[in-house]
Amino acid sequence: MNLSQIEAFCTVADTGSVSEAARVLDCNRTKLSMAIKALEKELDTSLFVRSKNNVTLSETGKAIYKDCENLLVTASRIKQTCAQVSGEYETEVWIAHDDSLPDKLWQDLTIALNQHYAAISFNVVLASSGDLANLVETSQVDFAFGVDYEAVDDPRLIYQPLGKIRMMSVCRADHRLSKLPRVSDEVLRDAMQVSLAYLNEKDNPELQPFSLQYIGFSSFEYMLKTILSEGLWGVLPEPLIRQYLREQQLSVIKHTYGLTQADYCMYTSAGMSEHPAMSWLADQIADFLFTF
Template identity: 25%
Template sequence: MTITQLKYVLAVAQFQNFTKAAEKVFVTQPTLSMQIQKLEDELDVQIFDRSKKPIELTETGKKIVTQARNIVNESDRIQDIVDQEKGFIGGEFRLGIIPTVMPTLLPMFLNNFINRYSKVKLRLEELTTENILERLNDGSLDAAIAATPLEDTLIKKKVLYYEPFVIYNPSSGKPSSEKVDVEDIDPDKLLLLEDGHCFKDSVLNLCRNSRDTQEERFSLMSGSFETLIKLADEGLGMTLLPYLNTEELHDRKKANLRYFKEPTPAREVSLIYHRSELKMQIIEALHQIITGVVKGAIAFHNVNIISPVSQK
């Protein structure tokens, strides 16, 4: 049994396809298949049910994959130890970012990071929190940027910043200087992002929303804050925006913003990673760069953190 064979098994388990797995680990499909077959013969078990399309793990295979992931992660730690001792910050680093953070945060730090750490091959993906947690736990992501806190004991976090919720309400008729209580928000007039966005769950948790969807005049499923703003401009309701999304609004639209009274409801945005703490030198570098560039744009402290964990 070799670590290389275990990596091949993990690749097939991830892609459920031998050809795609071979491309992932940069070998030919016959080589990958032969090595996995050799491992199955040595263990005298079947790891994959090849009769299924897509390929599925057998019950024994599922247990083997769990252990294989632990072994591969621990073997990777040896290289991490060597890199840290040498002060080397480089290699491939897979970073997931949730959709409601990526458009505003990524342009703020990416150029700075890649210029300072040119030996890091940053691989970025826009993913939902659910997908991020799955991939952090299966080892196909090294870290992610997401709203926290999260109910996952296997995940650790480094807080990047606190981002207040801001009301966008063109029809409020109130001066923008007037602060708003959370209790003043009418949940039935809120335009929300589609399911799967943790920002939506945070808003629902903030408002303790109990709408009867059968009585709504219309149902909106949008993944875009821009769409919600346009619908609010048409008088169809109001929406809540993350603070950084309001920074690039035109002055005319900024006049429609309303701010909450302190402590301001806010989301906690963090750099999250698996508790196995692989590639910590790159995680520390990312944290330093991001907090350095963000503190000039957002520095709120008297906030009330709203969890993104859905409270159904």
């Protein structure tokens, strides 16, 4: 049994397809199938139930899946620890964040980071909230910050809540929805919506549009501009729209889910040692969110 076989097993289990798993791992399908068969031979059991179009875990496969996943997490932790001890990790840090918090805040925090930790190069990129967990999980970035829509128990990730953020269903103040004393599901579904789009291939029910007709954008800022210019409705974070609410350019829709709360989180790979720069950044963001 080796880590390549375990990774093959977990990836096929996650994707439900040998072909898709080969694509994800960027390897030959035949080689992947051989790895699975070698693992099954060594364990003297069938790990999958195979049909014409897909594969599903057998009862034995289900029983060992979590342990196999934990093995991969442990292996990743060992590699990360060695990289940190050797100093490789300290030279450059990639950070992804959504735009649920104001741009000015991120500009100020990035400059302060550079001043406090001059020996480290920080690459800060903007991403859709729906892509943050996947970016960390696939090692495209080291850390991510944003609204947590997934809220799933994933042993490969650590979700550290930094505070609550209010999500508001809003429309322009002159929109017909703002005039209604109560908005039903049926009325809201018939109104054109602007929603949050993401590239992550995992289905996320929390990000599915509510309306029958919608336009999707990867940033809250684009959603906000479209709501203001085109008269659509959408769900936006309070820190981004507080000014527009005060100026009565936007109104909160009087619907059951007009006001909800979500966790604003820092995403980290499981096993990643605490990074002083990220601990500082997390504290700054937590202090900002406390004001809301």
